[in-house]
Amino acid sequence: xxxxxxxxxxxxxxxxxxxxxxxVALLLLLPGILYLVLFFLAPLVSLILTSLQAPTExxxxxxxxxxxxxxxxxxxxxQYWPHILRSFGYAIVATVLALAFSYPLAYFIGxxxxxxxxxxSLMLVxxxxxxxxxxxxxxxxxxxxxxxxxxLVTSLKAVSLxxxxxxxTGTAFSVIFGLTYNFIPFMTLPLYTTxxxxxxxxxxxxxxLYASGFHTFRTVTIxxxxxxxxxxxxxxxxxxxxxxxxxxxxxxxxxxxxxxxxVIEANFLVLLNYPAAAALSIILxxxxxxxxxxxxxxxxxxxxx
Amino acid sequence: xxxxxxxxxxxxxxxxxxxxxxxxxxxxxxxxxVIPAGSFFALLGPSGCGKTTTLRLVAxxxxxTGGRILIGGQDVTGQKAxxxxxxxxxxxxxxxxxxxxxxxxxxxxxxxxxADAVAKAHEALxxxxxxxxxxxxxxQLSGGQQQRVALARAIVNRPALLLLxxxxxxxxxxxxxxxxxxxxxxxxxxxxxxxxxxxxxxxxMTMADTIAVMNKGRIEQMGTPELLYELPRTAxxxxxxxxxxxxxxxxxxxxxTSIAVDVAGRSIVVPKARSHRHAGDVTVGVRPEKxxxxxQKPEPDSAHNIIGPGRVTDVSFTGVxxxxxxxxxxxxxxxxxxxNRSFGPVEGEGDEVWMTWNVEHGFGxxxxxxxxxxxxxxxxxxxxxxxxxxxxxxxxxxxx
Numbered sequence: 001x002x003x004x005x006x007x008x009x010x011x012x013x014x015x016x017x018x019x020x021x022x023x024v025a026l027l028l029l030l031p032g033i034l035y036l037v038l039f040f041l042a043p044l045v046s047l048i049l050t051s052l053q054a055p056t057e058x059x060x061x062x063x064x065x066x067x068x069x070x071x072x073x074x075x076x077x078x079q080y081w082p083h084i085l086r087s088f089g090y091a092i093v094a095t096v097l098a099l100a101f102s103y104p105l106a107y108f109i110g111x112x113x114x115x116x117x118x119x120x121s122l123m124l125v126x127x128x129x130x131x132x133x134x135x136x137x138x139x140x141x142x143x144x145x146x147x148x149x150x151x152l153v154t155s156l157k158a159v160s161l162x163x164x165x166x167x168x169t170g171t172a173f174s175v176i177f178g179l180t181y182n183f184i185p186f187m188t189l190p191l192y193t194t195x196x197x198x199x200x201x202x203x204x205x206x207x208x209l210y211a212s213g214f215h216t217f218r219t220v221t222i223x224x225x226x227x228x229x230x231x232x233x234x235x236x237x238x239x240x241x242x243x244x245x246x247x248x249x250x251x252x253x254x255x256x257x258x259x260x261x262x263v264i265e266a267n268f269l270v271l272l273n274y275p276a277a278a279a280l281s282i283i284l285x286x287x288x289x290x291x292x293x294x295x296x297x298x299x300x301x302x303x304x305x
Numbered sequence: 306x307x308x309x310x311x312x313x314x315x316x317x318x319x320x321x322x323x324x325x326x327x328x329x330x331x332x333x334x335x336x337x338x339v340i341p342a343g344s345f346f347a348l349l350g351p352s353g354c355g356k357t358t359t360l361r362l363v364a365x366x367x368x369x370t371g372g373r374i375l376i377g378g379q380d381v382t383g384q385k386a387x388x389x390x391x392x393x394x395x396x397x398x399x400x401x402x403x404x405x406x407x408x409x410x411x412x413x414x415x416x417x418x419x420a421d422a423v424a425k426a427h428e429a430l431x432x433x434x435x436x437x438x439x440x441x442x443x444x445q446l447s448g449g450q451q452q453r454v455a456l457a458r459a460i461v462n463r464p465a466l467l468l469l470x471x472x473x474x475x476x477x478x479x480x481x482x483x484x485x486x487x488x489x490x491x492x493x494x495x496x497x498x499x500x501x502x503x504x505x506x507x508x509x510m511t512m513a514d515t516i517a518v519m520n521k522g523r524i525e526q527m528g529t530p531e532l533l534y535e536l537p538r539t540a541x542x543x544x545x546x547x548x549x550x551x552x553x554x555x556x557x558x559x560x561x562t563s564i565a566v567d568v569a570g571r572s573i574v575v576p577k578a579r580s581h582r583h584a585g586d587v588t589v590g591v592r593p594e595k596x597x598x599x600x601q602k603p604e605p606d607s608a609h610n611i612i613g614p615g616r617v618t619d620v621s622f623t624g625v626x627x628x629x630x631x632x633x634x635x636x637x638x639x640x641x642x643x644x645n646r647s648f649g650p651v652e653g654e655g656d657e658v659w660m661t662w663n664v665e666h667g668f669g670x671x672x673x674x675x676x677x678x679x680x681x682x683x684x685x686x687x688x689x690x691x692x693x694x695x696x697x698x699x700x701x702x703x704x705x
Binding site: 199205206208209210211213220223224 | 391400403462
């Protein structure tokens with residue numbers, strides 16, 4: 001019969017792994033799912049709802065009720081577009097600088113220092129050492145070093161490398177400097193882990209095939225360390241774009257260096273304009289997601305990751 | 306290094322007084338070597354003998370502690386690896402994992418800005434029968450396929466000197482044979498100089514025009530495969546290239562053409578022309594397949610050496626031949642290979658036999674038996690035994 005003939009092919013292949021809907025697996029997943037729902041999904045929904053709120057009629061400052069006021073987004077973009085642009089500008093420059101400083105460092109630790117494991121561990125400790133001191137304290141320390149009365153600034157002024165009325169703190173320079181400094185370990189560590197696994201025989205093969213040291217670096221070493229570069233730049237760029245410590249007036253920033261993080265902070269905590277702060281947060285998140293998505297796609301590291 | 310063009314012919318390779326020391330040990334003691342253009346030269350030796358270091362020195366991946374390297378008469382000692390007209394087939398393949406097979410093969414051509422790099426890369430891939438996999442990444446290939454890509458990646462550049470670091474190790478027997486033939490053909494067609502490093506004596510003998518046997522950072526002997534096999538100069542060569550029966554004794558008689566050596570009261574005659582030393586204590590030998598076994602005591606005869614009686618202690622049937630171990634009191638154990646002209650082994654364990662061989666087939670070694678190291682002691686390290694076993698197996702498989 002025709003049906004019998006079909007039924008044998010329609011039956012699932014017998015060698016397929018048996019699907020075991022184990023209750024244990026679900027049970028083990030439960031805490032994680034609950035955690036995500038409670039601490040990620042719920043705040044996200046709440047944030048989206050807040051960003052669409054409208055001021056309560058005849059209410060006090062800081063009183064809002066649920067609405068669908070999408071104009072909030074237009075308003076914040078109109079008001080804060082320089083801060084948004086500045087944030088991504090600073091973050092990109094800091095990421096590029098961190099990469100430029102970290103790559104040679106990670107290469108030295110992961111490749112050159114392979115012959116001396118002790119030196120390798122020592123340098124890794126030095127990279128991680130700053131984490132033992134609070135992020136805030138370290139940034140404050142830099143504020144001291146870069147302040148107008150500091151030895152550094154007075155010396156620079158003495159040799160006329162800095163104009164007499166110039167400052168270092170409160171400028172774009174010090175904010176980018178702070179961002180670069182604070183995120184360098186996040187760039188160095190992933191770079192180190194890929195470079196440490198780099199098989200030097202590929203470099204020998206490149207040399208053997210008429211590629212000079214520079215060409216081998218460009219055509220072999222860089223592509224093979226792409227996973228580290230991508231991971232490091234993401235770990236630096238994402239937090240740097242949303243950072244509000246370095247650019248804050250209490251730390252290295254000034255009035256003209258406010259980043260989107262500072263604006264969000266001010267709107268939430270000082271101006272009590274919750275919808276504007278929420279809308280800015282969502283804009284920040286979306287732009288970062290788009291940039292990261294395009295970046296990962298373009299760098300073609302899906303299979304290397 | 307010339308860009309934009311291939312080497313039109315192979316180049317001489319000359320190593321003058323090369324020495325290489327690493328912290329803690331000396332890899333190469335003192336090496337002088339001339340490899341004429343267009344030859345297929347094999348460096349043969351056990352692992353750790355310095356052959357791979359020699360190759361890396363020629364490729365420019367290591368710097369010699371002393372000495373000079375000349376390629377085609379030009380001193381390249383100070384040149385970097387990428388400046389030398391040399392390509393290497395690495396033992397580990399070292400295919401770039403982020404490039405496709407085609408990009409790997411075209412890499413050298415593109416660097417030298419040779420026209421039609423892609424077409425030439427396809428041609429090289431066709432040669433190793435992998436053109437249909439050109440778009441794959443190396444990780445998607447089997448070990449043997451990767452090895453062929455590595456070969457194509459080096460050959461496509463038509464270097465004046467091609468270095469092969471155990472390039473056929475991972476191939477199965479049929480493919481290995483095919484690649485050996487392929488390599489030979491390419492080498493003859495283009496007249497490139499090949500320097501082949503291997504521990505596989507069978508591979509070296511079938512492929513190379515000239516073999517240099519290396520041991521402990523020195524070249525023990527150099528010559529054609531036939532010469533090395535039939536007339537080994539040292540005990541190391543006699544035992545690394547196939548097997549040998551070696552006897553040590555004092556020279557007790559001498560004619561104008563031969564010497565007689567006293568071995569446990571028996572006289573063994575070796576032609577002077579085939580012996581390096583003619584007086585004092587000498588080591589003489591004969592290959593196992595040159596020996597004939599006899600049930601009865603043979604009549605003494607000036608053209609043959611006779612040893613016996615001895616007892617057969619082991620018989621192993623290997624198909625094309627039978628390997629006997631015969632213990633002779635006072636002399637030791639002698640290995641004999643007999644061709645299986647009739648069915649099965651002729652002698653059985655415990656049989657009493659006499660052995661004869663043509664005087665002309667013996668050889669006398671250059672080693673001084675009273676020298677500092679007892680060189681006539683057979684190399685019985687597990688590695689050399691394993692290598693010999695494998696070689697024997699390969700021969701057997703081929704003939705089966």
